[in-house]
Amino acid sequence: MTDQPAVVIVGASLGGFRTAHALRRFHFEGRITLVGDERHLPYDRPPLSKEILTGEEPPEDAYFREQDFFDVMDIELKLGSAVVGLDGDGRTITLANGERIGYDTAVIATGARPRHLPGTEGLPGVHVMRTLDDSTAVLSALDHADHVVVVGAGFIGSEVAASARDRGVAVTVLEAAGQPLVAAIGADVGQRCAALHGLYGTELRCGAGVEGIDRTPDGLAVRVAGGATVGCDLVVIGIGVIPNIEWLDGSGVETDRAVRCDRYMRTSLPDVYALGDVASWYNPRYGERMRVEHWTNTVQQSTAVARNILASASGDDPVAYDGIPYFWSDQYGHRLQLVGRASEDEPVFVHDPPDSPAMMALYRDGDRLGGAFAIDAAGPLMQMRGLLLRNAGFDEALELTAGLE
Secondary structure (H helix, E strand, O other): OOOOOOEEEEOOOHHHHHHHHHHHHOOOOOOEEEEEOOOOOOEOOHHHHOHHHHOOOOHHHHEOOOHHHHHHOOEEEEEOOOEEEEEOOOOEEEEOOOOEEEOOEEEEOOOEEEOOOOOOOOOOOEEEOOOHHHHHHHHHHHOOOOEEEEEOOOHHHHHHHHHHHHOOOEEEEEEOOOOOOHHHHOHHHHHHHHHHHHHOOOEEEEOOOEEEEEEEOOEEEEEEOOOOEEEEOEEEEOOOEEEOOHHHOOOOOOEOOOEEEOOOOEOOOOOEEEOHHHEEEEEOOOOEEEOOOOHHHHHHHHHHHHHHHHHHHHOOOOOOOOOOOEEEEEEOOEEEEEEEOOOOOOOEEEEOOOOOOOEEEEEEEOOEEEEEEEEOOHHHHHHHHHHHHOOOEHHHHHHHOOOOO
């Protein structure tokens, strides 16, 4: 027997799986139940818009582990039934099938769902990209498509576009903003991402908001603001996500378009934590509340949550999570990375070789380094990450990158 708490983790994707695994790696001996609404074993999302969509890897390669891993690690899986409620007083989680699961500690890792264009849900030939089933559906559709329209030039939309081009399909990307990723990296650097699309034959139209999608005798017609239409066989929408928090209504968990957490990833309910896309937390490094949707953040938060669950059980002090935002994207065989945050100041290009899409730009945060964006400059980018960890000055970053062409 053990006096360690029974932990119920709601959400069987990256954050949930990593938290369960971390607890066992840290020698947690209590009961662990991992709940997920999909019937698939827990799987990784980055390959969905890349290797799986291009057909390089079969869908099952996205699984983190096979069933026997969960058996050996004594992690109980409850898959295929969505969670519908949390009772903080009774310390129970309720599933859509009516089952109630008691907990001593609960972890909310329900992630987010894709935004849809109004009126397009269920429209044949129109897809979003979030789940393994989404990926396999788009893969099947690409087998019969001559022209795909991708709505949104963010990271997911751009990866889908790159994967479709890899399969020889004509691609048009429609982006409402003036440049791809302008909110994340600014217009100057966004132009470099725009050029990458053109280099590989993808038609990118910026300033092209989509008003609707219609079925036609020839396939689909995407209506663009201003009156233009784009005909195609397939549409993939990548216009952001919505955190899955509706099931927490009435639970006592405080939400504000996401689950609100303190610096220790604790929610407003005792012994209830949240992490990943669904969570906003107070980041002491920046002195502000943040919500970060990227893979690395979720992995690091899952480790922090596991450690703090164990600290609570043993009476030790919790440790604040102060992660630096970092994400990457693979497009057209190139690696795009951002560490830290872009600022409103004009970026400084420290790596910009001629006749190559490779580049790196630095962002200021006053007299400090605030962030860096790179294409095909992974080593220097990771050096900038090290500088950010110790709050280095901007001049030091310039000196360190002085040898780059």
